[in-house]
Amino acid sequence: MTHTAVVAWSGLLLGLLFGVAGRLSGFCLMRGLANAWAADPSQRDQRKLRAFALAMVVALLGSQVLVSLTPLSLNDALYRTASLSWLLVPLGGALFGYGMVMANGCGARSLVLLGSGNLRSFVVLVCLGIAAYMTLSGVLAPLRVWLEGATTLTLPARDLPGWLMQAGLGATLARWLPSLLLAGGLLTWALSSATFRASPRDWLGGLVIGALIPSGWYATGVLGFDDFEPVRLASLTFIAPIGESLQYLMLSTGTRLGFGVTVVAGVLAGSLITSLASRGFTWQGFPDHTRILRSMGGGALMGIGGVLALGCSIGQGLSGVSTLALTSFVAVAGIAGGAGLGIRGPLALSKV
Template sequence: MFENMEPTQILLWGGGLLGLAFGLLGQSSRFCFRQAVAEGFEGKRAGQLRAWLIATLVAIAATQAVVYLFELDLAESAYWVKSLPLVALILGGIMFGVGMMIARGCAGRQVVLAATGNLRSLIVIITIALSGYMTMRGLLAPVRQSLEGLVQLPFAHPDVMHSSVALFGLEAETVQTAVIAIAALLALILISRSFVLRDKIYLSLSALVIGGLIAGGWYVTGVIGFDEFEPTRLESLTFVAPGGNAMQFLMIYTGTTANFGIMLIGGVIAGSFLSALVRRELKLQSFSEPKEMLRYLAGGVLMGSGAVMAIGCSIGQGLSGISTLSFASIISVSAIVAGAKIGHWIMHRETQRQTKLAAAE
C-alpha cells in the first residue's frame, strides 16, 4: 500500500489507520486506563487491569523488536531524556492522574467517548487541548519552563536497557532479546489466563492489538515514513499534544498542514464513531448538573497541563513511552498512578457525601 507514496503521505495515512484501529478497539472493548487503576485500588477483577498489562507488555516486546530489526534510534523520541526534569515529571503526572479520575477517563478514552455522542467528553477534550497548548506554547509555558528547571536529574543512559548494559557489562543484543522474550511470554500468560477463565477474552485480544499499534506508530514514523531530507520527530500514539495541534489545524486550516498526530486523532474519532454506529451505541449524553460540569472542566485542565509537563498522557507515557523503557516514562507513569490514587479518594469521598445527603432526605 505504501510503496509508491511519499514519506509525508505515509505519515498521514499511517497515523489515520492506526487511529482508526485504536478507535474501533477502544470503543468496542471499553479499553481504559482509568478503570484499570481503579480495579487495582479496589481489588476488583473486571479484566481492565489485565488488559492494560497485556497492552504494555506487547508494546514493549513489539517496539523493541522493531528497534532491533530496523535499527531504530529511540533517542529521536521525546521520551529518551538524559537530564530528567524531575519536578515537572512528578507534578505533571500527579496532575494528570487526578484529572483522569475526576473526569472519569484519560485523554485517549475521552476522544473515543466524544465520538459516540458523549458531550461531557467533548467538553473535556476541548479543555485538554486548550490547557495543553497553553502549557506547551502559550500563557502557562513560562511556568512549565520554570518547573522543568528546578531539579534536573542527569542520566548517562536515558533508558533501562542501555543502563543495564553499561552497569553489568552485558551485550546490548542479549539484553534486548531477553526483554522481548520475557515481555512476550508474560503477555502470552495473561492472554492465556483470559481464555482459561473465559473472562474478557475480547478485551484481552483488543489489548494485544493495541500494544501492537504502539510499535506500529514507531514503525510508521521511524521507518517507512522517515524522510532524511525533511526529518520529523519519531513518535507513536499519544493524545494531548496532537489534540492541541488538531484544534489549531481546524482553526487555521489554510495556514498549516496535517501531520501524523493530527491524523491519529481524526482516525480515532472515525473508528470510535463507526464502532458505536455498528453496535448501536451512539447516544447523546450530557451533564446532570452544573457542579458536574465544573468537575469535568477541572479534570480536563489538570490532564492537559499535567500531560505536557509529564511529557505525555496515560497512552503517550503509559504505553508509547514505557515501550521505549525510558526512565522519564517510568517516573511519569508512577506519578500518574499516584495522582490517580488521590483522584480515586476524592471521588470516593464525593460518592459518600452524596449517599449521606440522599439518606438524610
C-alpha cells in the first residue's frame, strides 16, 4: 500500500471515530456557547463548552508530545503563517461564528446531523462547500486576494514558542511553557464543574475528539511522509474538505482521494452507523421557508468565513490551537465573537 493510500485510509478511520463520538456525545462548540449564554440563567449549561475545552487540552498536549517523540514539525501546518491579515482573519472568524448560529451547528456538526437523517444539514453543507470554493478559487477569490494584500502584517513569529524564543527562552522551554499554562488553565476550568465530571458522555466525547487531532498530524506528517511525493500536513478541519468532497463527487475520474475528503466521508458514515445501531435515525426537514433561508445563509457565511479565517471551529479551534499558531488565537476569538452576536448580541437571531 502506498503512503498516500495509507493517509486516505487513516482519514476515513479518524472520520469514523469523529462521527461516532460526535453522534453519541453531541460535541459542538455552537451548542456549548448557546447553552452557556442562554438568556435564562436557570437554563444555562456549560457541559458542552467544557467538553470543547477538554478537547483543546488533549489536542494541544497530544500534538506537542508527538512533536517531541517523532521527526514531525508543525511548521508546515496551514495555521503557522508568517503574516496575518488584521482584517480577514478576525472578520472571517466572526462570519463563521455567526453563520454556525444561523445554521444551528458548524460544518462538522452538520455532517454528524446529516448522518442521523437531518436534511436541513444537507442544505447547510452544500451551501458551505460552494461558498468556500467561491472564496478559495471562484468569483470571490480576486477580492479576497486583494484584501489580503492590503491588510497583511508580518508577524514577529509564527507561533507562541517562536515568540518566546525571540525573548531568549530555549526551544524546549518555549514550546512547553505556553502549552502547559494554556492546557492547565483550560483543564482546571473544565474539571471544576461537578456536573461536567458527572457527565461521561461529555468528557469522553471531549477526550476522544481531542485525541483525533494529533492522530491527524501523525497520519499526514509521519505516515504520509515521502521525500518525492509529500502529503500536505493537515489534521481535522472541515471547510475546504467539504468543498473538496463536493468537487470529488462531480469530478472523481482521474483524481485521487485525499485526507480531507476521506475524513468527511468517515464522519458521515460514522454518524450514520451509530444512528442506525441506536435506532436514532429519523428523517427531519424544514418547518418553514424561514428555516431554509437561515440554513442557506448560515452555510454560506461559514464557507466564506472559514476560508478567510483559515479554518473552522474544529480546524482553528482544535487543530490550529494545537500548533500554538498566533493566527489561530485571533481566529478563535473572532469565531466566539461572531457566535456571541448571533446568540446574545444586538444581531441575535432570536430577535430576528
